[in-house]
Amino acid sequence: MTSPHQRRGQRPPRKKACQSCTKSKVRCDLERPACSRCRSLRRPCEYPTGPAPTPPVSRLPPEFYTIAANSNNTEPEPPIFGTAQSGPQMPIPLPSFSSPAWTRQPCRQMINSVGEENELDFTSIDLAPSQDAASIRDRWLRPYILPPLGQDEVPKVYHPFTLQYISRILTTYPRCMSRDGDVPPIIHRLQVVGRRMPRALANCYSLVRMWGQAAAGSEALVIETVEKEMERLANKEPPSSDDFDLLATFQAYLIYSIMLYFSPLAGGPTVTDKIMITLMEMASSTARNGLFCTAEISHTRPSWESWIVAAAKRRSIFTIYLFCSVYNADNLLPNFIADEMTGVFAPEGKALWEAAARETWEKEYDRHLLNWEDGMLEISELWRSTETGTPRQRERIERWLKTVDEFGMMMFGVTAHVHGC
Secondary structure, eight states: OOHHHHHOOOOOOOOSOOHHHHHTTTTOOOOOOSSSSHHHTTOOOOOSSSSOOOOOOOOSHHHHHHHGTTTOOOSSSSOOOOOSSSSOOOOOOOOOOSGGSSSSSSGHHHHHHHHHHHOOTTTTTOOOOOOOOHHHHHGGGGGGSOTTTTTOOOBBBOOOHHHHHHHHHHHHHHHHHHSOOOOOOOSSSSGGGSSOOOOHHHHHHHHHHHHHHHHHHHHHHHHHHHHHHHHHHOOOOSSOOOOHHHHHHHHHHHHHHHHHHHHHHHHHOOOOOHHHHHHHHHHHHHTTTSSSEEHHHTOOOOHHHHHHHHHHHHHHHHHHHHHHHHHHHHHOOOOOGGGGGGGBBBBOOOHHHHHHHHHHHHHHHHHHHHHHOOOOGGGGGGGGGGTTTTTHHHHHHHHHHOOOOHHHHHHHHHHHHOOOO
């Protein structure tokens, strides 16, 4: 009598994972002669007898593995991003980036392609200097200063649920760096994959893991290490004039601030006005060199490297404004419209942000230019104005919504709750 598998012409299922991974109930990457987990834990790796499965394609280039190279933990359980309220933390390992669970399915092809191309040059970024950088730097003063005489400026009103929505999303940014081996949507993947990974972001990946996986009794050491790194970033001397490094420094400090605010360790530091002021100063410094590619202003295609930096800058600065809104609301301070961001492009589409190769990106950008011959959508078009609700405005917003990724949709959700659509 034939089995159901034989009747369907299929082979019976066979055991794939090594015995150690099977016993620990974790995923095995099936590498031979030993899987990466057994190698990292220095354990013997034994597979059940039978045909050897084909190992999966390596998803990240070797340079990306170095940020977890100093892990000496031995516990096999997956990491959990702890909070001050979550109770005692058990020792949890720093996972290897080579684990399949660390790569989201939509990003796998992109990671492989990026590893193959890897010919980006971020030393010649062509951006147009910004005149509004000082306004970003002084943003923190707005809740404390009355508007100029004759200017009727009404504070923005956030519903408590909108603030919760922002908070929950921001909380995931350091968490995905700790658990998923991915990048938050304010950091472009090519900032951390390739020949050169900025020191600020390399340290950020390691310290976010230390924070989220702190064993009971080690919190003080982790807190001290993160505080020292934040101090180093804030007082970097001499400050870098390189757009790529400036952006990485700002992004790392922003991730630390979000982590401290939404996922504190017991006895850890709190986010203060000083930290918020430092964030605004860093945002101003990275904006000073430009939030637009020179080619973007003339409605032509920029270099991929220039666009990556400009787009990541805009996303990071939008995020600091959202973070500031939650901070002000929690401290009973008013929030005002970000006039200094008027005219800044809204986040571009998912196809552009996640393009896997230069040729793909260039084709998508040419399509993007054709789709926006009437001018790129600006973030200020999502705010309340005399145009809100008009057929033309709705058509432009809907055209934009067809292409956006999770970050763009989040931005739309917040602005729609506050300003209507």
